[in-house]
Amino acid sequence: MTLAARRVSLLEALAADHEGRAFVHAVDLGDPDNAAGLLDAARAEHGPIDVLVNNAGVQIVGPSEDTDFDAGVRLLTLNVHTPLRLTTLALPEMIARRSGTIVDVASMAAIAPTPGMLFYNASKGALAAASEGLRGEVRRHGVHVVTVYPGPVKSAMEAAAREKYQDSAAVQKVPTGTAEELARLVLRAIDKKTPRVVYPKVYGMARHFPNMTRWITDALTPELKRLPDKT
Ligand SMILES: NC(=O)c1ccc[n+]([C@@H]2O[C@H](COP(=O)([O-])OP(=O)(O)OC[C@H]3O[C@@H](n4cnc5c(N)ncnc54)[C@H](OP(=O)(O)O)[C@@H]3O)[C@@H](O)[C@H]2O)c1
Structure with a gap:
């Protein structure tokens, strides 16, 4: 490893x-x-590389109009350009060996973009779309692609995001998973060659009911905390 x-x-x-x-x-x-x-x-x-896991990522949470554009572009580079570069570099040998797996850690933000995450939503939507499309392209070469859609999973990123929103009863109750369980599910998907992992499981229904998911996401996402005016 x-x-x-x-x-x-x-x-x-x-x-x-x-x-x-x-x-x-x-x-x-x-x-x-x-x-x-x-x-x-x-x-x-x-x-030779058996499994490439595109996991590194950053998030920017805040009012879109206040988001620094250059920071947003850096996010897109890390969350989208680098995984795609790694993928295109790893694929030729995987195709030649007719073996290998690419795991793309996208986000539920690709399915249910969250208000207050302008660049992050764009990045995860892009990565998920690339990942889902790639699967059908490379399966005939014996290469498998797993697209991962985590909802909230306890981590530094998740804690930082939670801090940016006003507290609410809904936020307290949001189903939240652990990195260890997600890693176990990803390993199983690699082993069983399943196409995607949605975790925690309850978020799986979001893919099947996009309009309802949009409505729930907009209704339940709390207001962002506003930083005090510096002027
Ligand atoms: N936690 C969630 O609720 C959640 C939900 C959906 C999707 N995800 C996705 O899951 C992945 C992991 O997130 P996480 O929750 O574990 O976040 P995290 O606790 O902030 O960890 C991010 C990881 O990315 C690495 N990283 C960040 N910038 C990097 C850079 N420039 N070069 C190399 N590595 C870099 C970090 O290591 P260094 O800082 O040491 O470089 C760290 O290992 C991300 O792609 C995230 O978008 C997380």
Whole structure:
């Protein structure tokens, strides 16, 4: 297993559970040009890539009119351009070997875009669309694609997002999962070659009732907290 992120100390803690089988790399995936070097390092460590997991991502939550455009573009680069670069670099050898899996961690935001997440919604919609379309293209070459649609899952990102909205009874009750259970479901999807993972499971119905989902999302998403006026 090859793990990549910027904070290598966190990766090392993860790798400690897989002694001798996990390698860590400090890589800024905000620059798609770092993708090739990462894949080369992974090949040097383990041989051909069996599974590529596009998981790294950032989120911006706040009033759309206040969102810094350059920060939004950086988000799109990390959440969309880099996964697509990694995918196009990993695919030729997977196709040649007629084996391999690409896992794209999108979001429920691709199915039910959340008010207050302008660039994030755009990024996850783009990644999910690319991922769903790719599956049908590469399956004849023996390559599988898993598209992952997490709803709220406890993490630093989820906690930061929650902080940005006004508290409400609805927010307190939002079904929220754990990273460990999501990882288990993703592993099963890779193993069983299932096309997508929606987690927590209750959000699965959203795909089948898009109009109702839109209505519920708009009705239940609380107002964003407004920062005090600086003037
Ligand atoms: N948690 C949720 O509720 C939720 C829901 C839907 C989808 N997701 C998606 O799940 C994925 C993981 O999110 P999370 O909740 O675990 O968020 P998180 O706690 O903020 O973790 C984000 C991960 O991405 C890495 N990352 C961020 N910027 C990076 C960069 N420039 N280069 C390399 N790595 C970078 C981070 O490592 P470093 O900061 O050390 O680089 C960290 O490992 C994301 O794609 C997110 O959009 C999460």
